[in-house]
Amino acid sequence: MGKIPQSFRRAAAQYPVSTLLKPNTSSSSSSSSSSLQQQIPPPISNRQTQKQTPNKNPIKTNDSAPRKTLPSLIFDSPNLSEAKSQFNKLISTARNIPSDSSFYNSILQSFSSVSSLQDSILFLNHMVKTHPAFCPTRFTYHILLVQSCSSPDDQSLSAVHNVLNLMANSGFPPNHVSTDVAVRALCTSGREEQAVELVKELCAKNSPPDDHTYNFMVRHLVKNRSLSTVNCFIDEMKKFDIKPDLVTYTIMIDNVCNSKNLREAIRLLVVLSEEGFKPDCYVYNTIMKGYCTLSLGSDVLGVYKTMLDEKVEPDRYTYNTLVFGLSKSGRVSDAKKFLRVMNEKGYSPDEITYTSLMNGMCREGDALGALGLLAEMEEKGCKPNVCTYNTLLLGLCKARLLDKGLELYEVMKKYGIKMETGSYGTLLRALCRKGRVFEAYEVFDYAVESKSFSDVAAYSTLESTLKWLTKAREQGLVV
Incomplete structure (x- = not known):
């Protein structure tokens, strides 16, 4: 659905919809159907984004002190020897090496993204041995944990177990954060079965998932596995008092x-x-x-x-x-x-509410009533959208109210509103039925110019309509 241009938002003042509602005794209404391609949105609360204003009085710093540029390493090769050499060079030549573990974690993260898990562990050991000031934290080992979970072809948890054992031996036994990290990495890699297996193991070792991890698992399982699998997981978690x-x-x-x-x-x-x-x-x-x-x-x-x-x-x-x-x-x-x-x-009705009702009224053959609802909608300050106009155009044409439909089409054309496939094809057929083929070609030109859909689709619809017209004339259905 396209965005309505600002010029169209002023259409109510320049081109009042009430002019479309003049009685037309020569038109007759009949049963109609209209396709509404709208979905009811879920109830998400509206959040207003506060506009950030720059701080006009920033905290002053010592301008005479030079800024420290932190050295960094970005690896594009999985070669362990090269990685060790680059790290050694960095430590020996760079000044003001930060003591913050996050700096070293970023280096390990870079190497783990291109290397094997075993080489990442060896590189971590080398970093600690070469530069004792670096003390790995739990988050350091979580980098390795994510790497151990991220291979979609690995059908076992042996690599994950190796990292968890390494964490425990290093003084960082798995906790609920470790469980969350592993579960998300496994599920992201499509390894839901291994994620379920690991969660059960960690529950037995007093490291159960928290509510956020548990619900993440359920959400991922319902999207990618059968309902029976989800129910089985929920039942198994109840054994660990996780409900x-x-x-x-x-x-x-x-x-x-x-x-x-x-x-x-x-x-x-x-x-x-x-x-x-x-x-x-x-x-x-x-x-x-x-x-x-x-x-x-x-x-x-x-x-x-x-x-x-x-x-x-x-x-x-x-x-x-x-x-x-x-x-x-x-x-x-x-x-x-x-x-x-x-x-x-x-609750002020929005464009979805009105368009839904217009669609139903057109289906019942009350296209003029739906057109009146458009006037009410605009009077209350609710702006119609592309679907609103296409729904009405389709309903008017199906109800054999071609003149009203053309008036509405002119409003859409004036303000650059794109046509949808159903309303476009129905308008072409309604014009051809009345012998107004030249106008049908004009509608085709507008559909192409407005990029309502591809040129091929627009021409294909026109061609099939003209073939229908030829056949209808041969059968005496159209004069």
């Missing part, structure tokens, strides 16, 4: 809803309640969105009623989802009712 929380269930419900497994979503909702957690608005909105994808308007309303029974206050996205789902399932009257409720609750 799912509200975030865990929310992650799983979101996943099964996206895969249209609403039966599992409802089961998880029951389990969540049995475990003593109260579903929040986000959980209910997610399930409602799942029912919307299946056009199950009754079930969408059922979830809404459950929210009210459980004293969970609906938010803007709840009503957006209701309007979208009910409109999509053909229950436009109910959708209109929730648009009014939304206003009464103080």
Whole structure:
């Protein structure tokens, strides 16, 4: 969906939509359908980014003292001997070598990115032996731990065990941070099975994952493994007294809803309640969105009623989802009712709300009513988007309201609004049906000039429309 240019935002003042609503007795409305390519967004809280202002009175420093430029080493060769030589040269020639371990960690990080794990360990030993001032920290060993986990072809945990043993022998037994580092590196490398195995081992050694690591595992597993694998992992973690929380269930419900497994979503909702957690608005909105994808308007309303029974206050996205789902399932009257409720609750409908309802009205053949909703939308200061206009154009053309459709098309053309495939093809066919082929070519020119889609796609649609026109004339369907 493209961004509306600023000039188009002033269209309401320069080209009032009310002019499109003049009665046209020569047009007749019929059943129509419109494709709305919009998704109800999840309820993410809006965060305003504070504008950073420069400090006009910076802390003064001793200008006479020269700035220290920290030496650094960046390796592009895995050759261990060369790496040792470069480090030796750095230590022997550079002045003001920092004592901060992060400096040496960056050198080890650079070499580990191009070398084998064994050579990285040997290089670390050389760094400590050559420069005793360097004292490795836990984060030093975490560099090696990440390297040991990052080989997607390694089917065992032997390398990981070697690093963990090295850490323990060096006075840094694995803790929950080490567990998190290893789990994320393994999962990122596609080694989910090894991650599960390692977590169980570390739990047995009193180094269990914290809530963040645990939920990261669940989130990664639900995206890349079967639901049975996820449930098995959760059951195994319960043996170590690690139980799912509200975030865990929310992650799983979101996943099964996206895969249209609403039966599992409802089961998880029951389990969540049995475990003593109260579903929040986000959980209910997610399930409602799942029912919307299946056009199950009754079930969408059922979830809404459950929210009210459980004293969970609906938010803007709840009503957006209701309007979208009910409109999509053909229950436009109910959708209109929730648009009014939304206003009464103080939630201003946005372009998604209005476009969803317009889509449903066009599907029912009430394209003129949808056009009136556009006027109401603009009066309330809500700016239409590309999908809004394409939805209306498609609905007007399908309802055989070609003149109204062309007026709307001229507004889109004037302000550079791109056309979508459905509205473009339907407008071409409506013009050809009326014998206005020359105007169809003009629409084709605009589609190409506005880069609404590729030239090939635009021409292909025009060509198929002209073939349809020829065939329709031969059959006497079009004069």
